Amino acid sequence: MLSLTNKRIVIGVSGSIAAYKSPDIVRRLQDLGAEVKVILTDGGAKFITELALQSISQNKVHNNLWDKEAELSMGHIELAKWADAILIAPASANTIANISSGKACDLLTSVILASDAELLIAPAMNQQMYKSNALQDNLNTIKNRNVEIIDPEYGDQACGDIGQGRLASSSEIAEQVARKFTNNKLTGKKVLITLGATIEAIDPVRYISNHSSGKMGSALVDACIESGADVTCIYGNISTILNNRSNNISANSAEQMHTKVMQNIKNQDVFIACAAVSDYRVKNIAHDKIKKDNLDLTIELTPNKDILADVCKLEEKPICIGFAAETQNTIENAQKKLKNKACDAIILNDVSNDDFGFNSDENEVYFLSKNINQKIAKNSKYKVAKKIIKIFIKELL
Template identity: 35%
Template sequence: MLSGKHILLIIGGGIAAYKSLELIRRLQDKGARVTPVLTRAGEEFVTPLSVSALAGTAVHRDLFDLTAEAEMGHIQLSRSADLLVVAPATADLMAKMAQGHANDLASTLLLATDTPILLAPAMNVRMWQHPATRRNLAQLMGDGVQVVGPDEGGMACGEFGPGRLAEPDEIVRAIAAYFDAGPLAGKRIVVTSGPTHEPIDPVRYIANRSSGAQGTAVARALRALGAEVVFVTGPATVPPPEGVEVVPVETAREMAAAVDAALPADAAVFAAAVADWRVTSAGDRKLKKSKDGLPTLDFAENPDILKGVAQRQTGRPALVVGFAAETNDVIEHATAKRLRKGCDWIVANDVSPATGIMGGQENSVTVISDSGAEAWPRMAKEAVAEKLARKIADALAAPKPVT
């Protein structure tokens, strides 16, 4: 898969640096040659000896290494590889890259190179969510830098959330996708899928009949065309696709937060069937029958995730695609929804019980945009996903505006 490819691996500081050792081994297993660069902060977590032993070559550490300058030079080092990978990419390294700093070997290599760059960020959740980091990430993505991860989970600091370094296998897949470049290579796309569950009490919840099959198929099709996919999924009945970043959620509010954390992105596809309402005060104990009659439930409106992203003033994806599951007057309702939400396309379908579409294996959709309504014949959900993914690839490759 990566036979003969030369990867320049820059190892930043942070506890996640230990995963870089496994990453080197995985890349070599795929046939790649790895040249390691270790930052001073990275040396606090992994030793030059261990990195060098695994890579089977000298590890580069100093900007002013006279021997290295005589034999290769940092300029040549930055351009001799097929791909530069930064793992872990710390908030500090990302800030240096975004602002064009070059005060050590790693930042100088990253500024001097004309080789594509792939970042695997890793940092504390608050650092990842800080507006400065979000601005730097948006700048880097605008400059053409590709990004894989970060994942969500527990951290060494004791906090939980997005910021964990992507696992070595996930980084290897992203590297392989770069070399197997499809029409969406280098594009980051957020896909939502599945239902949301809004708790009433610890055992009951409000939901819908969505299986997550269509959203899963869309994510898989986009990944097959080379996109980096962030897959935000509610509790679906179908397994998530492989090769994508999976972010599991339960409620609409959790999904909204996960989508916001996944931005910026080149496109966003909202295939999830999000519950419109939630119970304002979900019980912490199971509600019991009472002689006083039925319990009273107070409802509140859930966040409108599609509208929130489509109408963003900054950081809006170039293409925002919504789904409209309707049971009557499908085209009229979906057309009005597209205008109301402010998205570029609406994928409308009839999910009335007689169609068997909700939770089924097939779909029949109409894609509504500024150009009008494009009706597709009924086909397998996988085929719908592949056709939609191709349409998205064509739109992102076309001059703006997307229509």
Template identity: 45%
Template sequence: MLKGKNILLGVTGGIAVYKAADLVSKLRKQHANIDVIMTEGATKFVTPLTFQTMAENFVHTEMFGTVNHFDVEHISLAQKADAVLIAPATANTIGKIAGGICDNLLTTVVMATKAKVIFAPAMNTQMYNNSIVQENINKLKNLGYEFIKPGVGLLACGDYGEGKMAEPNDIVEYLINHFVEKDLLGKKIVVTAGPTIEPLDPVRYISNHSSGKMGYSIAKEAHARGADVVLISGPTVLDAPEGVEIVRVNTTEEMFNSVGEFFDTCDCLIKSAAPLDYKPENVSPIKIKKDDKENDELDIKFIRNPDIAAYYGNRKNKQIMVGFAAETNNIFEYASEKLKKKNFDFIVANDVTETGAGFQSDTNIVTIIDNNGNLEKYPIMSKKEVAKIILDRVSLLIKSKA
């Protein structure tokens, strides 16, 4: 994902340096080229040899060290970088850069580079929340520097709170997203995800097996590509994607109404949720109790829920609409029928009985059918990869309507 990208990693003096070594390993697995600058403080925690081994590159530590190449080191490093990542970023280094101080190789390179500079702060909670540190962070943000929000948890000092350096996997994902083409910049994408639930009484409800993973992957990818994303989510256990506006709903009617709030102003509606088609005609105000009779039965009458996709699909104007068809048989027949009935631009169909294509899976096996009858089958792949394919098509359709 990062093949051919030159990442300059600045490592500063904090206990989270051990995470930075793991970060280098993960970046190398994405085929990035890594140059490392360590401050003097960083070398007190981990030796330069560790990073040199992991990065497979010379590690730079001194402003006025031995000349290894006939060039001005801080300038050549600054010019080579496609992105500068400072992880961990201490309060000291953040403050120096905010104040324009260039008293070591890292701060000097930052002053000389035209590449995007990204900080992953790591420090004690009280330091992170200190008004001076926050003022420095806000100053740098206003100047176009970017920050990866630290995590919350037990810190090395024993305190509990905000200040843990973001996890290496999250930092790698942030970098990958940084280099993604912003082909949806300025576009508004609404994504529905997850199941809906319909109550039977104050204790029980009916639902389905949808996990929301597909919709959340689409929302993340759309945000990475520059879109203004609204994620309308039924109940899931997934974390809200960073940078995405999330609207949480329970019932199909709530999802229907929420889509209506954003539909007129959106460029694309992606209906990846699995809303329930039916709901109980009557919801008991008290818990339904079983009868002690041996042949006791419970009869519940169900009525139709609003059909979100059909309603908005037949009222669309400029909007692109993408549907999903999770089926167990007659996959292409049912998906094609749904495509026409609900006026989708294309539909993503899958057989949920296939291994690797079910609701709870991290992978999917899909076939995409467009409204011209064209059909394209895809092999098993991650839902993130499926999201990319879907949004590639959305991007092309939006451009064709511009």
């Protein structure tokens, strides 16, 4: 089933008469689950109002590269990084020519150049314009950069001509965007992912835990499902929403998580240990609430079982990917973990940096394995998860 759940789409609306259809395209993208932001070119604004697009997208419409307020925080770069995909619908012949020649002459073309998001272009124009050598040359140049062209339809045109040039239907355009996020490289593969923080009870009301939100693990669940995997997710304490297409099993403490993982690990092809599992638990959990009495209180801790190491020791072991949250000698410590636990890869998270890691929506990690030491630069956790899965598929599967 096609879905754009949690996807961020920037739609560029340029100066074609078909711009009046753009609110419907925004709706179809939202129906598939996307959040949509609009960039309206000066040409586009001649055919559709900013207010209509703002009302439908429920986001401010961006139309000016020279917006002093937005550029205080480098607005065009922010939009470029925010997007998982940029769709230009309708794409005018003029905007297509600008993209083909790499121009950054307005907000839309600047955002495109500054973004590594998927790019899709849905041309709409008079049939003769569409047939012209210049336009076809420009489309070919763009196609060679791995950009997807959503071909216009054949039929009656606003100008009275009949031919190819009518904007593809709104639902076809939205589905084409969704297809960009679906690949089948993990079809038939079973992936077990742990995520979130474990909770170690002290007494009936207090516990020891950590700052993990589960956002990185949940992004990995999304990325694996989009690649066709059958995902089981064992989650601790989280502050994120889980994909409803994974088999979601809750586990509070490290002990519970260990049990649930061992119960579900059989026949899994891949194990991704992303949960922040407590190394220790309270040795004697108090039956009743511990009363305050102004004296020092000592809580004795005892080590928990190591879930990742135990999965790596299984006779029929899946491919194992662990996470290492480190604050000092990060690469060295992560490489030790890779060796000591005999797992196939470690994703190193430097949690000493407040800008990303725990609880943040962004992350920067290293993918480490016997043969790979690759930095995945700071980006949304979803984009980082996509890159982790891409490297995993290429190097380890």
